[in-house]
Amino acid sequence: MAGETLHTPATLRARSEGIAAGLPGLLMSAERLAATILLGEHGRKRAGPxxxxxxxxxxxxxxxxxxxxxxxxxxxxxxxxxxxxxQAAQTLMLWVDDAASMSFAAAGRPSKLRRAQTLALALAVLAVKAGERTGLAALPEPPRGGRAQLIRMADALMEGGEVPDYGAPRPRVMPMGSRAVFLSDFLGPPEPVAEALTAAADRGVRGVLVQILDPEEEAFPYDGRTVFESMSGAVRFETLKAGRLREDYLDRLATRRAALRDLCARTGWRFHLHHTDASAEAALLSLYTVLERGR
Known part of the structure; x- marks a missing residue:
C-alpha cells in the first residue's frame, strides 16, 4: 500500500486550502445522499415514558x-x-476518524475518509430535517439543530492538520441517552475504542460502529517484492515475498473484526461493515434503519 510524503508546513497548508475548497462539495454530496432516504419519524419510535x-x-x-x-x-x-x-433521544452524535490511514484509496474509488465524511454528514442532514440536534462527538461544542449546524460540522470535518497513522475515538460530548455513530477503519489500537464504547454505554448512549475499508485491504492482492508504507510515511516495510504475509494478515483482520463485533454486543451497539466500492445509499439506509429502530 503506497504511502504519502511526510508532512511539511508547505504541504499542510496546501492540503488545508484544498480541503477548504471541497467544503461545499462535501455538504452537497451529503444532502444529495440524504435525499435518497425517505424521511420518517427518525428516532422517535421509542417505547417508554x-x-x-x-x-x-x-x-x-x-x-x-x-x-x-x-x-x-x-x-x-x-x-x-x-x-x-x-427529548434526550433526539440527539445524534457522530465521530469520523480523520487519521492518515483513512486517506487510503485504490484507483477509481473514494478514500475511506471521504466516504466516512459523506455518510456522517448525510446522517446529520437527516437528523436536522427530523427536527433533531446533532454534533461531532470529538468537539467540545454541544449538539445543535438547523442548517447552520450542518455547515459548522462540514467545516470541522474538512479541517486539515497533522494527523497520526491511526485514529482513536475520544468523545468530548456524549449527552446521556443520545445515539451515536462512529466511522473508522478501526485498524489502530483497540483499547481506546473499547473505552469509548464502555463510557458511552454507561451514559445510556447506543449506536453503530461503522468499519470502512477499501476492498484492497480485504483482498491483500500483493505478491513478490512489495514495499508497504504507512499513509503518513512514518513506517516503511519491504519484503520479497508479500504473498507469504497474506494468511497472517487476513487472520489478524478477521480477529480484529470479531473483537469489534463482540465489543458492540457487550455495550449494546451495532456493528456495520462497509466497503468503499459498495453503494453509499445502501449503507446510509442501513444506518438510518438501525437508528430509527433505536437499537
Missing part, C-alpha cells in the same frame, strides 16, 4: 425562553433547559 425527566442541559441558541428551567438556572450564571427522555 417520554415525559419523564432525563437531565438538565445548557441552553443553546434557538431554545425557546419557555423551555428554560429558571429554578435550576438561578443556582448559577448559566441558563439550563430541562429535558425529558423523549
Amino acid at each position: 417520554g415525559d419523564a425527566f432525563w437531565q438538565f442541559r445548557s441552553a443553546q441558541p434557538g431554545d425557546a425562553r419557555r423551555a428554560i428551567d429558571w429554578r435550576q438556572s438561578a443556582r448559577g450564571d448559566a441558563h439550563y433547559v430541562r429535558e425529558t427522555e423523549w
Whole structure:
C-alpha cells in the first residue's frame, strides 16, 4: 500500500486550502445522499415514558425562553433547559476518524475518509430535517439543530492538520441517552475504542460502529517484492515475498473484526461493515434503519 510524503508546513497548508475548497462539495454530496432516504419519524419510535425527566442541559441558541428551567438556572450564571427522555433521544452524535490511514484509496474509488465524511454528514442532514440536534462527538461544542449546524460540522470535518497513522475515538460530548455513530477503519489500537464504547454505554448512549475499508485491504492482492508504507510515511516495510504475509494478515483482520463485533454486543451497539466500492445509499439506509429502530 503506497504511502504519502511526510508532512511539511508547505504541504499542510496546501492540503488545508484544498480541503477548504471541497467544503461545499462535501455538504452537497451529503444532502444529495440524504435525499435518497425517505424521511420518517427518525428516532422517535421509542417505547417508554417520554415525559419523564432525563437531565438538565445548557441552553443553546434557538431554545425557546419557555423551555428554560429558571429554578435550576438561578443556582448559577448559566441558563439550563430541562429535558425529558423523549427529548434526550433526539440527539445524534457522530465521530469520523480523520487519521492518515483513512486517506487510503485504490484507483477509481473514494478514500475511506471521504466516504466516512459523506455518510456522517448525510446522517446529520437527516437528523436536522427530523427536527433533531446533532454534533461531532470529538468537539467540545454541544449538539445543535438547523442548517447552520450542518455547515459548522462540514467545516470541522474538512479541517486539515497533522494527523497520526491511526485514529482513536475520544468523545468530548456524549449527552446521556443520545445515539451515536462512529466511522473508522478501526485498524489502530483497540483499547481506546473499547473505552469509548464502555463510557458511552454507561451514559445510556447506543449506536453503530461503522468499519470502512477499501476492498484492497480485504483482498491483500500483493505478491513478490512489495514495499508497504504507512499513509503518513512514518513506517516503511519491504519484503520479497508479500504473498507469504497474506494468511497472517487476513487472520489478524478477521480477529480484529470479531473483537469489534463482540465489543458492540457487550455495550449494546451495532456493528456495520462497509466497503468503499459498495453503494453509499445502501449503507446510509442501513444506518438510518438501525437508528430509527433505536437499537
